[in-house]
Amino acid sequence: MSNPLLERAAQRAIAYLDGLATRPVAPPPAAIAALDAFDEELPPGPSPPEAVLDLLDCVGSPATMAMAGPRFFGFVIGGSLPAALAANWLAAAWDQNAALANVTPAAARLEAVALRWLLDLLGLPAGAAGAFVTGGTMANFTALAAARHAVLERAGWNVEADGLIGAPPVTVIVGAEAHPTLFKSLGLLGLGRNRVIRVPVDGQGRLVAAQLPRIAGPTIVCTQAGNVNSGAFDPVGEVCARLAGSGAWVHVDGAFGLWAAAVPGLRHLVAGAGAADSWATDAHKWLNVPYDSGLAFVRDGAALQSAMAITAEYLPSESTVRNPCDFTPELSRRARGVEVWAALRSLGRSGVAEMIGGCVRHAQRFAAGLRAAGYEVLNDVVLNQVVVTFGDPERTGRVIAAIQADGTCWCGSTVWQGRPAMRISVSSWATTADDVEKSLEAILRVARKWGHA
Numbered sequence: 001m002s003n004p005l006l007e008r009a010a011q012r013a014i015a016y017l018d019g020l021a022t023r024p025v026a027p028p029p030a031a032i033a034a035l036d037a038f039d040e041e042l043p044p045g046p047s048p049p050e051a052v053l054d055l056l057d058c059v060g061s062p063a064t065m066a067m068a069g070p071r072f073f074g075f076v077i078g079g080s081l082p083a084a085l086a087a088n089w090l091a092a093a094w095d096q097n098a099a100l101a102n103v104t105p106a107a108a109r110l111e112a113v114a115l116r117w118l119l120d121l122l123g124l125p126a127g128a129a130g131a132f133v134t135g136g137t138m139a140n141f142t143a144l145a146a147a148r149h150a151v152l153e154r155a156g157w158n159v160e161a162d163g164l165i166g167a168p169p170v171t172v173i174v175g176a177e178a179h180p181t182l183f184k185s186l187g188l189l190g191l192g193r194n195r196v197i198r199v200p201v202d203g204q205g206r207l208v209a210a211q212l213p214r215i216a217g218p219t220i221v222c223t224q225a226g227n228v229n230s231g232a233f234d235p236v237g238e239v240c241a242r243l244a245g246s247g248a249w250v251h252v253d254g255a256f257g258l259w260a261a262a263v264p265g266l267r268h269l270v271a272g273a274g275a276a277d278s279w280a281t282d283a284h285k286w287l288n289v290p291y292d293s294g295l296a297f298v299r300d301g302a303a304l305q306s307a308m309a310i311t312a313e314y315l316p317s318e319s320t321v322r323n324p325c326d327f328t329p330e331l332s333r334r335a336r337g338v339e340v341w342a343a344l345r346s347l348g349r350s351g352v353a354e355m356i357g358g359c360v361r362h363a364q365r366f367a368a369g370l371r372a373a374g375y376e377v378l379n380d381v382v383l384n385q386v387v388v389t390f391g392d393p394e395r396t397g398r399v400i401a402a403i404q405a406d407g408t409c410w411c412g413s414t415v416w417q418g419r420p421a422m423r424i425s426v427s428s429w430a431t432t433a434d435d436v437e438k439s440l441e442a443i444l445r446v447a448r449k450w451g452h453a
């Protein structure tokens with residue numbers, strides 16, 4: 001048995017991964033300039049696959065950002081766990097269209113098992129339905145489509161059949177710090193990016209539950225677990241308790257923060273979130289599986305099926321199998337549940353807790369080191385996020401640019417409650433305490449040159 005092409009692909013991928021620890025995190029300008037080599041005319045005829053792979057690796061690999069490596073802190077996006085990456089390779093070889101359980105039984109079964117494990121791990125109702133989608137944006141979209149169905153059905157309106165034109169109005173309530181993609185999801189659903197009531201937030205970006213408006217008519221309330229800057233959590237449990245019996249649908253955007261539920265020492269951050277109606281999270285963020293992988297969970301599975309099943313009038317089938325396409329926007333799609341299963345199967349309960357908890361400890365070390373050097377950390381570091389300034393906006397901007405060019409690590413910029421700042425997001429399984437010390441050293445070295453305490 002030999003397949004030189006695939007062996008070569010594996011060797012090149014292994015060499016790429018081996019290089020991550022020592023290469024600059026951001027691709028050097030020369031590597032980006034060399035991408036011009038891709039800009040050729042469409043070849044008139046075939047080329048050997050080996051040559052295509054070689055071109056891809058020689059030109060493409062150096063121009064990648066080392067997101068899979070241990071010192072990329074630019075976004076909350078994680079890397080790829082070894083088991084998840086390996087499963088991804090095998091699943092790509094399977095090439096399953098994961099829509100129907102009886103056609104692709106392995107993909108469907110792995111997805112169903114992963115879903116059951118996730119509900120347990122994240123403290124969500126055991127009977128909730130789930131959808132394996134592309135990311136947090138689509139997870140919010142999917143869960144909110146179920147919400148839209150349910151609140152309008154209670155008002156006597158079938159939104160899938162009759163649309164939103166002429167439907168009873170739906171009130172959408174969000175925290176003022178909701179993620180920008182949540183508004184995009186609302187726009188895609190016809191609920192409007194701007195047609196929302198924004199509830200004020202506190203200094204950490206947490207929705208203030210006492211400021212929720214009175215609920216009347218079909219209403220969807222969107223809360224957030226894990227602010228993309230501060231890492232802070234809306235008081236989801238308190239929101240659910242206040243709205244109990246109101247008929248409002250409570251959704252939780254927990255793209256990365258929901259994973260706190262998997263760690264005994266962090267679980268208090270999401271206390272009571274299990275009482276909500278729907279939850280969105282990403283697997284490609286903190287579960288560290290390859291792109292693209294998001295997860296939507298909905299307590300009332302019938303509402304999700306009504307929104308997503310292909311037949312307009314969905315009747316729960318007699319079949320005991322779970323057809324993935326009854327829960328997702330897509331019909332044909334890749335079997336992304338395979339990597340979620342592999343990540344969970346390899347880490348187990350304690351491994352997930354250790355991976356998430358380790359990132360939080362790393363973030364706390366960053367914050368302590370920056371504060372000790374006299375720099376201002378703007379957020380309470382409750383999770384994996386550190387927001388820091390290096391003096392005025394101009395100095396802060398110069399420090400961020402210099403850190404990115406230095407290449408030891410990569411951090412991005414943000415504006416937190418009106419103040420330009422640098423954002424450190426720790427979310428990779430690969431980051432070690434040594435990586436944090438190396439990165440902190442580089443950040444402080446650069447900040448001493450360009451910043452001001």
Ligand SMILES: *Cc1c(COP(=O)(O)O)cnc(C)c1O
Binds near residue numbers: 255294
């Ligand atoms: C990242 C993020 C999203 C969007 O997720 P994608 O996977 O990028 O689509 C939504 N909400 C929050 C809070 C996020 O952090």
